[in-house]
Amino acid sequence: MDPAGIFATSFARDAALVRTRPQQIALALFLVFLLLLPVLFGPRLLAISTLILILSVVTLGLQITTGYAGQINLGQAAFMGVGAYTTGFLATKLGLPFWLTIPLGGCSAAVFGFIFGLSAVRIKGFYLALTTIAAQALFHFFVLNLPWFGGSNGLTLDPATLFGFAFVTDTSIYYLCLAVAALMTYGAYGIVRGRFGRAFVAVRDDDVAAGIMGIDIVATKATAFLVGAFYAGVGGGLWAYFVRFVAVDQFTLFNSIWFIAMIIVGGMGAITGALVGVVVIKCIQEGFVSLGPSVVSQFPSIGGDVVFALMNVFLGSVIAAFLIFEPRGLMHRFDILKRSYRMWPFPY
Amino acid sequence: MQAEAAIRARSGLKGMQPVLTADRLRMSFGGVVALNEVSIEIGRDELIAIIGPNGAGKTSLMNCMSGFYRPQEGRIVFDGEQIVGRSVHHIARSGLARTFQGTHIFPDMTVVENIMIGRHMHMRSSILQAFVHFHWAQKEEMQHREIVEEIIELLEIEAIRHQPVGALGYGLRKRVDLGRALAQEPKILLMDEPMAGMNNEEKEDLARFILDVREARGIPVVLVEHDMGVVMDLADRIYVLDFGKMIATGTPAQIQRDPLVMKAYLGEK
Ligand SMILES: Nc1ncnc2c1ncn2[C@@H]1O[C@H](COP(=O)(O)OP(=O)(O)OP(=O)(O)O)[C@@H](O)[C@H]1O
Ligand SMILES: [Mg+2]
Numbered sequence: 001m002d003p004a005g006i007f008a009t010s011f012a013r014d015a016a017l018v019r020t021r022p023q024q025i026a027l028a029l030f031l032v033f034l035l036l037l038p039v040l041f042g043p044r045l046l047a048i049s050t051l052i053l054i055l056s057v058v059t060l061g062l063q064i065t066t067g068y069a070g071q072i073n074l075g076q077a078a079f080m081g082v083g084a085y086t087t088g089f090l091a092t093k094l095g096l097p098f099w100l101t102i103p104l105g106g107c108s109a110a111v112f113g114f115i116f117g118l119s120a121v122r123i124k125g126f127y128l129a130l131t132t133i134a135a136q137a138l139f140h141f142f143v144l145n146l147p148w149f150g151g152s153n154g155l156t157l158d159p160a161t162l163f164g165f166a167f168v169t170d171t172s173i174y175y176l177c178l179a180v181a182a183l184m185t186y187g188a189y190g191i192v193r194g195r196f197g198r199a200f201v202a203v204r205d206d207d208v209a210a211g212i213m214g215i216d217i218v219a220t221k222a223t224a225f226l227v228g229a230f231y232a233g234v235g236g237g238l239w240a241y242f243v244r245f246v247a248v249d250q251f252t253l254f255n256s257i258w259f260i261a262m263i264i265v266g267g268m269g270a271i272t273g274a275l276v277g278v279v280v281i282k283c284i285q286e287g288f289v290s291l292g293p294s295v296v297s298q299f300p301s302i303g304g305d306v307v308f309a310l311m312n313v314f315l316g317s318v319i320a321a322f323l324i325f326e327p328r329g330l331m332h333r334f335d336i337l338k339r340s341y342r343m344w345p346f347p348y
Numbered sequence: 349m350q351a352e353a354a355i356r357a358r359s360g361l362k363g364m365q366p367v368l369t370a371d372r373l374r375m376s377f378g379g380v381v382a383l384n385e386v387s388i389e390i391g392r393d394e395l396i397a398i399i400g401p402n403g404a405g406k407t408s409l410m411n412c413m414s415g416f417y418r419p420q421e422g423r424i425v426f427d428g429e430q431i432v433g434r435s436v437h438h439i440a441r442s443g444l445a446r447t448f449q450g451t452h453i454f455p456d457m458t459v460v461e462n463i464m465i466g467r468h469m470h471m472r473s474s475i476l477q478a479f480v481h482f483h484w485a486q487k488e489e490m491q492h493r494e495i496v497e498e499i500i501e502l503l504e505i506e507a508i509r510h511q512p513v514g515a516l517g518y519g520l521r522k523r524v525d526l527g528r529a530l531a532q533e534p535k536i537l538l539m540d541e542p543m544a545g546m547n548n549e550e551k552e553d554l555a556r557f558i559l560d561v562r563e564a565r566g567i568p569v570v571l572v573e574h575d576m577g578v579v580m581d582l583a584d585r586i587y588v589l590d591f592g593k594m595i596a597t598g599t600p601a602q603i604q605r606d607p608l609v610m611k612a613y614l615g616e617k
Contacts, residue, residue, distance in 0.1 A: 209452035211436035214469030
């Protein structure tokens with residue numbers, strides 16, 4: 001639904017993402033904010049922002065697999081781990097530069113994800129969820145038992161370098177992550193708005209009709225896993241250069257569930273929803289982390305682990321509430337608001 | 349062979365190369381025989397109707413032709429290729445389009461998006477090109493969008509092109525359904541009870557569009573339909589199924605006079 005007075009003059013205009021002046025201005029302001037963020041924020045907020053960018057890449061991938069193609073995936077953290085370890089291995093053992101190791105990390109995660117995608121063909125819902133949990137276990141097993149990944153000690157990386165410049169400072173790594181996240185967001189829009197995005201949604205909503213449209217359901221589901229895992233792998237590569245340390249317990253089933261929570265809160269089947277979900281969940285988590293110690297100092301009897309447990313209870317209830325009251329997530333609510341604003345003063 | 353020759357002689361096809369032939373199909377579910385030695389032949393540019401009482405096997409026949417069911421016996425040749433055992437998407441890509449009893453349409457997608465899905469099999473851009481989006485994928489998207497707009501115009505649904513299909517009434521949804529099938533540029537179009545649940549006005553509209561489509565595309569259309577008025581008006585030739593057996597075929601005039609049909613079908617109503 002367009003605001004009154006906006007008429008598409010060509011199909012290209014009609015299909016464009018950013019169509020109105022206010023949208024253009026909002027997008028420009030947001031980009032300026034992201035560019036200036038290291039100046040505006042202190043070191044802790046900057047680190048959180050970098051983390052949000054990395055998690056956004058991973059969550060975008062899950063949004064494509066689960067939100068668009070409807071394939072439940074509880075192995076996204078494992079896919080991220082495959083990317084992080086591949087990046088770590090290629091950087092430490094072979095000395096490859098980051099602009100090779102990160103895409104290659106994405107590719108190896110994509111292969112891993114594709115294998116699970118092939119198994120998704122015959123399995124649905126609950127059993128698929130179990131299978132993807134197996135991805136988590138398999139990842140754990142391989143990392144700890146194969147000789148190249150440092151076992152339980154993990155891998156320690158040198159900073160990423162480009163033409164002699166090392167991404168050591170928080171600010172420089174933030175910009176690296178921002179550039180990659182922007183590219184991946186742009187790519188995600190390209191994918192979901194074209195023939196692949198439509199095929200994903202078709203397979204999700206009605207596989208009978210998808211088949212008769214000539215869509216190969218097997219290949220489409222596998223592709224959705226491949227793309228989603230590629231995103232996870234790229235996020236994992238960024239993580240490797242951000243933390244400069246890769247260990248197996250950074251990528252647990254618990255993390256995978258958080259990624260699911262992020263797309264539920266943000267809204268399934270919307271690229272912006274993935275980004276909003278990451279920001280909201282991460283802010284709540286960090287809120288607890290920073291408020292926790294002061295609460296504990298006020299009421300010493302509570303204890304630190306209670307605060308951590310409380311955070312999970314609270315976030316768990318937030319997600320449950322979303323599933324019950326707002327199952328289509330925040331972006332859907334925003335769309336409704338936007339539409340009624342454009343129709344104003346007519347209610348419908 | 350004799351039966352085939354007889355059908356061909358009666359149908360007036362005579363040596364004309366058929367687009368689709370099904371030869372002695374047999375399909376049973378446990379004890380229920382849904383199709384029993386069913387043969388059918390569809391020539392270029394024909395509008396065929398398949399009629400028969402409830403449970404006669406009409407949908408089962410369509411499911412066999414489109415690859416959803418695999419008949420236990422018999423062959424189906426479509427456009428020169430034996431298609432029994434081929435996947436649904438393979439058959440669709442070789443040019444068979446089909447609409448379903450009820451609607452199998454994507455409710456959350458807009459009209460344009462639904463019809464664009466029909467273009468999927470003709471689009472070539474890779475996932476990498478989609479990721480980069482600019483130029484190649486975008487250009488392709490716009491080319492196919494133009495074809496979709498032509499269909500939207502043909503079906504007179506310009507005003508609702510950006511509405512989610514789930515919000516539309518049944519008549520319009522069926523029209524989008526037809527548009528989506530047309531976007532596939534099929535060599536044959538099968539429609540399973542497209543008019544069930546429509547009021548007379550909607551039926552007339554859809555009948556008009558089916559005739560328009562046949563004229564514009566010159567493809568054979570196979571219609572399963574209960575409304576005798578519609579069938580007699582539209583069809584060039586009719587097949588009658590009863591309890592899984594093909595009991596008659598011929599022009600509407602011939603069918604109306606056929607004693608077997610009277611007994612099995614018309615007499616019943
Ligand atoms: N998947 C299936 N499993 C079991 N039985 C089936 C299946 N599909 C069809 N049948 C049976 O085959 C017979 C023919 O059914 P079909 O749906 O082809 O009839 P139809 O002519 O399309 O009827 P209607 O006019 O009600 O749509 C019925 O007895 C039906 O119960
Ligand atoms: Mg039927």
